[in-house]
Amino acid sequence: MKKRIATVSLAGCFGCHMALLDIDERLLDLLQSVEFDRSPLNDLKKFTRRCDIGLVEGGCCNEENVHTLREFRRNCDVLIAVGQCAVMGGLPVMRNAIMHSEDPLRECLETAYLNSDKIYNPSNRIPNDEALPLLLDKVYTLAEVVKVDYQIPGCPPSGDTLWYTLSALLAGKPVELPYELLRYD
Amino acid sequence: MSKEFTFEIDGRLVKAVQGDTIMQAADAAGVYIPRLCDTEGLEPQGSCRVCVVKQNGRSVSACTQPAIADSKVENETEEIQGYRRNLVRMLYHEGNHLCPICEASGRCELQAMGYRLGITQATKYPYLQPVRPVDASHPDIVLDTNRCIFCGRCIRASRDIDGKHVFEYVGRGIHKRVGVNGDRLAQTNVELTDRAIDLATCPVGCIIQKGKGFFAPIGQRQFDHKPISLGVAAVDPEEAE
Numbered sequence: 001m002k003k004r005i006a007t008v009s010l011a012g013c014f015g016c017h018m019a020l021l022d023i024d025e026r027l028l029d030l031l032q033s034v035e036f037d038r039s040p041l042n043d044l045k046k047f048t049r050r051c052d053i054g055l056v057e058g059g060c061c062n063e064e065n066v067h068t069l070r071e072f073r074r075n076c077d078v079l080i081a082v083g084q085c086a087v088m089g090g091l092p093v094m095r096n097a098i099m100h101s102e103d104p105l106r107e108c109l110e111t112a113y114l115n116s117d118k119i120y121n122p123s124n125r126i127p128n129d130e131a132l133p134l135l136l137d138k139v140y141t142l143a144e145v146v147k148v149d150y151q152i153p154g155c156p157p158s159g160d161t162l163w164y165t166l167s168a169l170l171a172g173k174p175v176e177l178p179y180e181l182l183r184y185d
Numbered sequence: 186m187s188k189e190f191t192f193e194i195d196g197r198l199v200k201a202v203q204g205d206t207i208m209q210a211a212d213a214a215g216v217y218i219p220r221l222c223d224t225e226g227l228e229p230q231g232s233c234r235v236c237v238v239k240q241n242g243r244s245v246s247a248c249t250q251p252a253i254a255d256s257k258v259e260n261e262t263e264e265i266q267g268y269r270r271n272l273v274r275m276l277y278h279e280g281n282h283l284c285p286i287c288e289a290s291g292r293c294e295l296q297a298m299g300y301r302l303g304i305t306q307a308t309k310y311p312y313l314q315p316v317r318p319v320d321a322s323h324p325d326i327v328l329d330t331n332r333c334i335f336c337g338r339c340i341r342a343s344r345d346i347d348g349k350h351v352f353e354y355v356g357r358g359i360h361k362r363v364g365v366n367g368d369r370l371a372q373t374n375v376e377l378t379d380r381a382i383d384l385a386t387c388p389v390g391c392i393i394q395k396g397k398g399f400f401a402p403i404g405q406r407q408f409d410h411k412p413i414s415l416g417v418a419a420v421d422p423e424e425a426e
Contacts, residue, residue, distance in 0.1 A: 183300075
């Protein structure tokens, strides 16, 4: 039976999903042995059934991210944090400390919507529509929110790294990245 | 005449002269002991503890502990590599180490140590995400203390080689940091030619020379293909020119 894979991008840039496409023609080999469930690659928005592998890109910066991540944990046997944002927060995590502020979230929003001379915002308000997910006080890594089985670092991890990871898992082996595939940038 | 003797590192016989540290004897014999705060040409200070080895069963820092005749030293055993992994992880969690945006990525010794030790998995440690200043006041040099690991290499280089005391530790415990001899870097007598500013001195991307970021393309950086070890230094002198 084909293994099922689900993927999602939380507070990420979809770069890690692009890296998954970088496995090039091996994608055809992959599709021989796996089927994609919920994923932006096939535009399925909900899990159709339990999955063997969940690939999660990006950290958690809002409550919807946390909700989605918990749903992935509930529905995936092996959950993999893919990329630097999922592993340690990545670029979004800069708002936690590098803003040099007592209240970094407020300062981040004020800089983005109110106080910059580079913006056009006639309402002079920070967006607060009910439909928008609530931002968290800071950006969290996946492992801070749920149990993560593997972390694959990289910004993004190379196609080879993702191919190696999936090949190992599909063969029922633990993932131990060789030196050349282990990158934090 | 100084007395010569031998001892064992991971079962391999190594020669040493009376007064040699374990690290000096190992380097001379071509045995790599992982390290961060110790570097060629500076007095060892034994603060990062990455070079921890077991000498006759006791944990000691190889860069400061004298070698003992006929002793048995454990270096790359699973137990010690485990300690090192935890130490390097703690350094990662203590500062703000954003490899994707760092000029030193690919030539960073902290990153290279993470690669060498195969660090990927989540840890029990929290990310402290401290608020630390960036000092870009100097025309040629930037100090991004988010990336500082308090190895003290710039302190020792400035004091012992440049004779300037530009850098020094200030504060204690978790508040300890590296300060400069003035309100800002621009008010000190630091110069681009100082050994403290040399690319090989700062093991991370804390001391940055302006206009010299990302000089080696990805795939040709120091640690892209070879793990950090003897002879694989952070900066290739020709490349940095």
